[in-house]
Amino acid sequence: MSADGTPCAAGTQASVVLVGFMGVGKSRVGKAVARRRGVPFVDCDHVIEHEAGPIPGIFASAGEVGFRAIEQEVVLRVLAEAGEQPRVVALGGGAVLSGDVREALTRFAHVVWLTAPLEDVWRRVGSGARADRPLAGDEAAFRRLFEERVALYERVATCRVANGDGRNVADVVDDIVGALTGSAQAEGAA
Numbered sequence: 001m002s003a004d005g006t007p008c009a010a011g012t013q014a015s016v017v018l019v020g021f022m023g024v025g026k027s028r029v030g031k032a033v034a035r036r037r038g039v040p041f042v043d044c045d046h047v048i049e050h051e052a053g054p055i056p057g058i059f060a061s062a063g064e065v066g067f068r069a070i071e072q073e074v075v076l077r078v079l080a081e082a083g084e085q086p087r088v089v090a091l092g093g094g095a096v097l098s099g100d101v102r103e104a105l106t107r108f109a110h111v112v113w114l115t116a117p118l119e120d121v122w123r124r125v126g127s128g129a130r131a132d133r134p135l136a137g138d139e140a141a142f143r144r145l146f147e148e149r150v151a152l153y154e155r156v157a158t159c160r161v162a163n164g165d166g167r168n169v170a171d172v173v174d175d176i177v178g179a180l181t182g183s184a185q186a187e188g189a190a
């Protein structure tokens with residue numbers, strides 16, 4: 001039952017939504033969690049690219065504002081589907097900038113904030129490492145975003161799981177599944 005007394009759709013209790021900064025491993029971990037739970041995995045960035053083309057191209061032609069409008073539309077649609085049918089969903093790192101997305105996330109029982117130290121995510125996706133993230137080109141700006149986003153992830157997450165360098169995917173999946181069932185404590189720090 002939700003706070004206003006209406007019955008919850010099955011998916012809002014069974015689906016898992018992964019949030020967190022660029023490079024924390026949402027896609028890799030999300031796929032593994034979905035496999036473990038036997039449900040489909042949906043990566044919102046892939047849906048955006050399928051429908052609107054490569055993300056760097058969207059930033060180049062429509063700017064970040066144009067990208068965020070497309071992202072919000074896609075994420076709200078994917079979350080609505082995940083509210084009806086169990087899914088594991090990975091959100092792009094900036095999706096939580098949208099108040100509508102944050103509001104939609106309040107309906108889900110499992111919003112996992114995947115974390116990793118700044119040095120690890122910069123090494124994974126920062127300038128030179130990968131060319132597919134328009135906001136990962138400048139280290140100082142990347143650091144600022146990393147720090148600014150913490151409060152937003154904190155606000156939407158129901159638990160937090162660490163995925164810094166040195167952790168393997170199976171252990172991270174164990175932490176997430178444990179946190180979902182309440183049988184284990186998710187790690188508190190990156």
Ligand code: S3P
Nearest residue numbers: 021022023092093094133134135
């Ligand atoms: C972004 C994160 C990216 C992608 C876009 C913008 C962000 O997704 O949506 O480049 O603003 O943090 P990942 O978090 O999957 O890298």
